[in-house]
Amino acid sequence: xxxxxxxxxxxxxxxxxxxxxxxxxxxxxxxxxxxxxxxxxxxxxxxxxxxxxxxxxxxxxxxxxxxxxxxxxxxxxxxxxxxxxxxxxxxxxxxxxxxxxxxxxxxxxxxxxxxxxxxxxxxxxxxxxxxxxxxxxxxxxxxxxxxxxxxxxxxxxxxxxxxxxxxxxxxxxxxxxxxxxxxxxxxxxxxxxxxxxxxxxxxxxxxxxxxxxxxxxxxxxxxxxxxxxxxxxxxxxxxxxxxxxxxxxxxxxxxxxxxxxxxxxxxxxxxxxxxxxxxxxxxxxxxxxxxxxxxxxxxxxxxxxxxxxxxxxxxxxxxxxxxxxxxxxxxxxxxx
Amino acid sequence: xxxxxxxxxxxxxxxxxxxxxxxxxxxxxxxxxxxxxxxxxxxxxxxxxxxxxxxxxxxxxxxxxxxxxxxxxxxxxxxxxxxxxxxxxxxxxxxxxxxxxxxxxxxxxxxxxxxxxxxxxxxxxxxxxxxxxxxxxxxxxxxxxxxxxxxxxxxxxxxxxxxxxxxxxxxxxxxxxxxxxxxxxxxxxxxxxxxxxxxxxxxxxxxxxxxxxxxxxxxxxxxxxxxxxxxxxxxxxxxxxxxxxxxxxxxxxxxxxxxxxxxxxxxxxxxxxxxxxxxxxxxxxxxxxxxxxxxxxxxxxxxxxxxxxxxxxxxxxxxxxxxxxxxxxxxxxxxx
Numbered sequence: 001x002x003x004x005x006x007x008x009x010x011x012x013x014x015x016x017x018x019x020x021x022x023x024x025x026x027x028x029x030x031x032x033x034x035x036x037x038x039x040x041x042x043x044x045x046x047x048x049x050x051x052x053x054x055x056x057x058x059x060x061x062x063x064x065x066x067x068x069x070x071x072x073x074x075x076x077x078x079x080x081x082x083x084x085x086x087x088x089x090x091x092x093x094x095x096x097x098x099x100x101x102x103x104x105x106x107x108x109x110x111x112x113x114x115x116x117x118x119x120x121x122x123x124x125x126x127x128x129x130x131x132x133x134x135x136x137x138x139x140x141x142x143x144x145x146x147x148x149x150x151x152x153x154x155x156x157x158x159x160x161x162x163x164x165x166x167x168x169x170x171x172x173x174x175x176x177x178x179x180x181x182x183x184x185x186x187x188x189x190x191x192x193x194x195x196x197x198x199x200x201x202x203x204x205x206x207x208x209x210x211x212x213x214x215x216x217x218x219x220x221x222x223x224x225x226x227x228x229x230x231x232x233x234x235x236x237x238x239x240x241x242x243x244x245x246x247x248x249x250x251x252x253x254x255x256x257x258x259x260x261x262x263x264x265x266x267x268x269x270x271x272x273x274x275x276x277x278x279x280x281x282x283x284x285x286x287x288x289x290x291x292x293x294x295x296x297x298x299x300x301x302x303x304x305x306x307x308x309x310x311x312x313x314x315x316x317x318x319x320x321x322x323x324x325x326x327x328x329x330x331x332x333x334x335x336x
Numbered sequence: 337x338x339x340x341x342x343x344x345x346x347x348x349x350x351x352x353x354x355x356x357x358x359x360x361x362x363x364x365x366x367x368x369x370x371x372x373x374x375x376x377x378x379x380x381x382x383x384x385x386x387x388x389x390x391x392x393x394x395x396x397x398x399x400x401x402x403x404x405x406x407x408x409x410x411x412x413x414x415x416x417x418x419x420x421x422x423x424x425x426x427x428x429x430x431x432x433x434x435x436x437x438x439x440x441x442x443x444x445x446x447x448x449x450x451x452x453x454x455x456x457x458x459x460x461x462x463x464x465x466x467x468x469x470x471x472x473x474x475x476x477x478x479x480x481x482x483x484x485x486x487x488x489x490x491x492x493x494x495x496x497x498x499x500x501x502x503x504x505x506x507x508x509x510x511x512x513x514x515x516x517x518x519x520x521x522x523x524x525x526x527x528x529x530x531x532x533x534x535x536x537x538x539x540x541x542x543x544x545x546x547x548x549x550x551x552x553x554x555x556x557x558x559x560x561x562x563x564x565x566x567x568x569x570x571x572x573x574x575x576x577x578x579x580x581x582x583x584x585x586x587x588x589x590x591x592x593x594x595x596x597x598x599x600x601x602x603x604x605x606x607x608x609x610x611x612x613x614x615x616x617x618x619x620x621x622x623x624x625x626x627x628x629x630x631x632x633x634x635x636x637x638x639x640x641x642x643x644x645x646x647x648x649x650x651x652x653x654x655x656x657x658x659x660x661x662x663x664x665x666x667x668x669x670x671x672x
Contacts, residue, residue, distance in 0.1 A: 045459045077425055087456055089413055089425035120423055123381045 003064075003073050003130045003221070003293055003300075004207060005039060007032040007090070008080030010098035010106065010198035013137025017166050020053040020158035020287065032134040033086035035061035035292045036077045039068060043320055045087035050321050053158065057282035058318055060294035061134065063273065066313035067297035070306045073130075078120075078207070080113065080135070081199035093117045093206075095199040101144050101174035107202070110194040114206035121210025128217040130245070130300065131207055132293025133200050133225055141198035142228035144171040148192040150183030151231050153260040155224035156253045160286040171196075189232040201225070205232035212240035219243040219269075221296015223250040223289060227257075230264050239265070246295035248272035249283050271298035273310050280314060339400075339409050339466045339557070339629055339636075340543060341375060343368040343426070344416030346434035346442065346534035349473025353502050356389040356494035356623065364472045369422035371397035371470040371628045372413045375404060379656055381423035386657050389494065393618035394654055396630035397470065399609065402649035403633035406642045409466075414456075414543070416449065416471070417535035429453045429542075431535040437480050437510035443538070446530040450542035457546025464553040466581070466636065467543055468629025469536050469561055477534035478564035480507040484528040486519030487567050489596040491560035492589045496622040507532075525568040537561070541568035548576035555579040555605075557632015559586040559625060563593075566600050575601070582631035584608035585619050607634035609646050616650060 013019045013028050027049050034047035038061040044050055051059040068075065079090035081097040093116035099106040121129070135141075139155040146153055157163065175181060178195035185192035193202035204220070208229065211218045220226035223246050230242060244266045251257055251270040261268045275283050283289065301307045349355045349364050363385050370383035374397040380386055387395035404411065415426035417433040429452035435442040457465070471477075475491040482489055493499065511517060514531035521528035529538035540556070544565065547554045556562035559582050566578060580602045587593055587606040597604045611619050618624065637643045 041461050043461050045461065046456070085428075087427060087459065089427045091423060091425045092421075120382070123423065125377050125379050125381065 001073060001128045002126045003075050003132065003296060005036055005075060005077045005132050005134060005293055006080045006200050006203045007036050007077055007082055007134045008095060008098065008198060008200040009083045010135060010137050010141055011100040012140050012198065015170060017163050018140055019136045028136045029083040031136050033082055033084040035059055035134040036086050036088035038062060038321065039065050039075055039292065040077065040088040042069070042317060046085050053287050055282065055287065056279055057287035058279055059292060060288055060290060061292035062317045062321060063310065063314050064132070064293045064297040066310055066317045067301045070309055070313050071300055071304050073300060078203055080203040091120065093120065093203055095203055098198040101141055101196055102170060102177055104177050105195060107194050107197050107199050109199060110197065110202040111190050113199060114190065114193065114202040117203045117206030118210035121207035122214045124211065124216065126216055129211050130219045130221045130293065130296035131204055132221040132296050133204060134292045135198050135200040138198055138200060138225045140167045140170055141196065141201065142225040143167055144174045144196040145192045145201055145228045146231055147171055147175065147182045148180055148185035148196045149189070149231050149235050150186040153227060153256055154254060156250055156289055158288050158291065187235050189235040193232060201229050201232060204229040205236065208233045208242065209236055209238045212238050212242070217241070219245050219296055219299065221245045221293045221299065222291065223295065224254060227260055230266055234264050243267040243269065245269040245271065245299035247290050247298060249286070249289040250295065253286065253289055269299050271295065271302050271307070273298055273307065275311055277311060277315060280311060337409060337464045338462045339411050339468065339632060341372055341411060341413045341468050341470060341629055342416045342536050342539050343372050343413055343418055343470045344431060344434065344534060344536040345419045346471060346473050346477055347436040348476050348506070348534065351506060353499050354476055355472040365419040367472050368470040369418050369420045371395055372422050372424035374398060374657065375401050375411055375628065376413065376424040378405070378653060382421050389623050391618065391623065392615055393623035394615055395628060396624055396626060397628035398653045398657060399646065399650050400468070400629045400633040402646055402653045403637045406645055406649050407636055407640050409636060414539055416539040427456065429456065429539055431539055434534040437477055437532055438506060438513055440513050441531060443530050443533050443535050445535060446533060446538040447526050449535060450526065450529065450538040453539045453542030454546035457543035458550045460547065460552065462552055465547050466555045466557045466629065466632035467540055468557040468632050469540060470628045471534050471536040474534055474536060474561045476503045476506055477532065477537065478561040479503050480510045480532035481528045481537055481564045482567055483507055483511065483518045484516055484521035484532045485525070485567050485571050486522040489563060489592055490590060492586055492625055494624050494627065523571050525571040529568060537565050537568060540565040541572065544569045544578065545572055545574045548574050548578065553577070555581050555632055555635065557581045557629045557635065558627065559631065560590060563596055566602055570600050579603040579605065581605040581607065581635035583626050583634060585622070585625040586631065589622065589625055605635050607631065607638050607643070609634055609643065611647055613647060613651060616647060
């Protein structure tokens with residue numbers, strides 16, 4: 001069993017109001033590099049920032065790291081277009097940072113990266129993979145890909161108030177600049193990923209298609225971005241068993257999840273980490289919700305019988321990431 | 337505790353007679369990529385070959401992997417100029433494949449890679465590092481670097497008969513093409529690495545200097561190539577505690593090891609894995625001797641009380657790497 005983190009960037013994240021992944025828009029490119037370091041090392045190493053939302057909600061990578069400390073799962077990070085250096089070792093599949101989807105061809109590396117990821121997924125010596133993502137702005141590109149494929153599911157947001165109309169506007173512009181309409185990339189996932197996606201989506205889809213070809217069990221650990229990756233997989237004609245593991249926060253935000261999963265023939269596992277302590281209560285308040293493999297990690301924590309320990313372990317990770325969080329957390333840890 | 341594998345290439349390895357790392361000279365570029373996969377996954381994934389010497393001696397990476405299976409240590413692979421793809425996640429420090437040292441500037445990336453590695457070594461959240469290398473042809477470049485620094489120690493070889501006079505010839509040509517003489521790079525390690533080295537040496541030296549700056553314990557796990565890296569560290573003016581962990585096979589081959597270590601102020605640990613079973617008896621016959629962190633891994637196995645289990649665990653790794661080795665090995669395993 002191995003957890004794969006597919007980490008990348010899209011300039012789409014810099015459109016004002018699109019993403020909560022990073023306290024300051026100028027630092028958003030560091031978020032996936034920092035997330036990968038937090039999961040690998042339990043702290044940032046090369047990255048100058050620890051990702052938090054503008055209101056102080058900590059990155060879901062802290063939860064994935066906490067579960068890793070509890071269960072010891074192996075991690076593999078794939079460079080799906082990082083722009084900032086990371087101290088986390090990564091696999092190169094030829095992906096490059098994605099451009100704004102309002103440009104005509106935001107992800108020219110999509111076909112090559114899909115194919116390299118497919119070969120990698122097929123060759124990995126694992127029985128089971130859990131695949132997560134970290135790409136700020138990724139729900140907007142996921143929405144564009146879903147629309148290009150002709151799928152009508154909605155996407156979630158890392159913000160408490162989903163900027164739905166802004167996203168729809170961006171997607172409409174993206175379709176137009178690529179000369180496409182909703183549904184015109186149906187059964188042509190390579191077109192959807194290349195002309196409307198981010199570099200993470202074709203890499204997740206490629207890994208999944210390859211792993212399914214090799215009869216490896218795949219769980220996509222995440223929210224609507226992984227739903228979009230699953231749509232790419234199905235539109236590529238891959239029909240093996242496929243699961244989605246997500247958080248209760250995401251499931252609550254997207255009532256259409258069950259119908260979408262059924263349409264894509266996905267088994268869905270929803271896990272509630274039961275967060276109550278500050279600053280994790282921001283999750284219950286509707287921030288972040290998913291990302292960096294959080295839903296997959298929580299599923300593993302539940303399977304291994306340590307779900308009840310995740311909150312305390314996450315607070316412990318946060319106290320190491322951000323000494324200021326320690327004070328707020330001490331009382332909780334003492335009482336645990 | 338983390339084991340760092342610094343993996344790279346130098347065209348120097350393609351000089352006929354220089355290296356035993358690869359059954360066929362045309363495949364030698366795959367050796368470090370394959371070694372990294374064997375340590376990470378216990379098998380090759382992207383790499384088309386499993387490195388063995390021309391006489392069938394298995395790569396030391398199999399031993400390092402076996403110790404990893406016994407002890408569970410974390411691995412970090414640094415890309416120090418790989419030429420072939422690897423499925424192992426790697427850190428990028430800006431190193432590129434090294435050219436033949438008989439060219440005028442074989443490693444132009446040495447200064448930048450040294451500095452990036454130094455920053456990485458300083459930032460790693462570890463108390464202790466064990467650093468190993470895999471670079472075919474590396475003893476010849478190590479010899480050239482030692483000579484440029486003015487050090488007179490000899491180097492070992494992965495071949496049973498060390499092609500010493502061939503190496504001396506290559507080194508003499510390398511010094512000449514760079515306009516240098518023995519000792520002309522003393523206290524100028526950046527010149528030695530750039531004009532006479534391979535890309536692995538400055539990365540090992542940079543990691544070590546950075547880690548020593550951060551008071552991280554460093555053990556160089558390997559043979560005379562690591563001795564050459566230690567010389568770069570000392571010539572850079574870094575005087576912290578530094579250890580070398582190597583195999584009994586290497587120590588036997590290089591009687592000058594103790595004096596060299598004393599001159600460079602290195603604590604030396606020599607570990608004998610006691611290999612007897614085929615094909616590991618090739619080690620006792622003087623092949624391979626060291627590489628891919630083997631000496632460091634054996635030291636860890638000894639420290640954790642599992643040294644006696646390393647032979648059986650290595651045979652198990654080999655049986656998975658090469659089904660043909662299984663037959664030869666079965667009797668031994670049954671008797672163990």
